[in-house]
Amino acid sequence: MKEIDIIPSTLKEAVERISELPGYGEKSARRLAVNLLDMPRGEAIQLIKTLLDMLERIHPCSECGLYTEEEICSICSSEERDRSVICVVEETFDAFAIEKTGKFNGLYHVIGGRLSPLEGITAEDLNIDKLVKRVETNNIKEVILATNPTVEGEATASYIYNLLKDKNILVSRIAYGLPFGAVLENADDFTLSKALEHKTII
Ligand code: ZN
Numbered sequence: 001m002k003e004i005d006i007i008p009s010t011l012k013e014a015v016e017r018i019s020e021l022p023g024y025g026e027k028s029a030r031r032l033a034v035n036l037l038d039m040p041r042g043e044a045i046q047l048i049k050t051l052l053d054m055l056e057r058i059h060p061c062s063e064c065g066l067y068t069e070e071e072i073c074s075i076c077s078s079e080e081r082d083r084s085v086i087c088v089v090e091e092t093f094d095a096f097a098i099e100k101t102g103k104f105n106g107l108y109h110v111i112g113g114r115l116s117p118l119e120g121i122t123a124e125d126l127n128i129d130k131l132v133k134r135v136e137t138n139n140i141k142e143v144i145l146a147t148n149p150t151v152e153g154e155a156t157a158s159y160i161y162n163l164l165k166d167k168n169i170l171v172s173r174i175a176y177g178l179p180f181g182a183v184l185e186n187a188d189d190f191t192l193s194k195a196l197e198h199k200t201i202i
Helices: 009-018 025-036 041-057 093-102 129-137 151-164 191-198
Strands: 085-089 107-110 140-143 171-173
Touching: 009 025, 025 041, 025 107, 085 093, 093 107, 107 129, 129 151, 140 151, 151 171
Parallel strands: 085 107, 085 140, 140 171
Antiparallel strands: none
């Protein structure tokens, strides 16, 4: 018996396209497509319009790479920031998270990911050359490497460290530790040994 394909072709194409997004498998792509179809049509269209609006207006800041609606983001154009310190992050939302703490008053640099041989992401795919140029031309005194404490984030931090170590600036790495509320017994070896290594005097 001939198998009949009952999935409408536009739904199939939508699922295919959504599943090309990082982090979306076919199952989650299907769920998203069906959620949109199940929503009141007006709401779904409004959601898509918001996404279109975002795509039209947002682009990376030409200085630091943070997503912004301006040519230069509000941090790069602020007079109140310490322009001698750059905090390097993987993604815009990492910078937003640091910004929320209110503990950092320098500038950011978004590299747009992390080195990952498995995913075929090399230094050329990341916004690293621009960082080196900023350090060389903008009288930078300190670079804080705030890539994620993961294997890839570590590799990325040490790659950048090697590029900057002879530039006569201070290069630091964010401290590792246990999340607040953690139980030592449940911490992995890496986290626990890094927490001991970077202990502070109280
Ligand atoms: Zn900027």
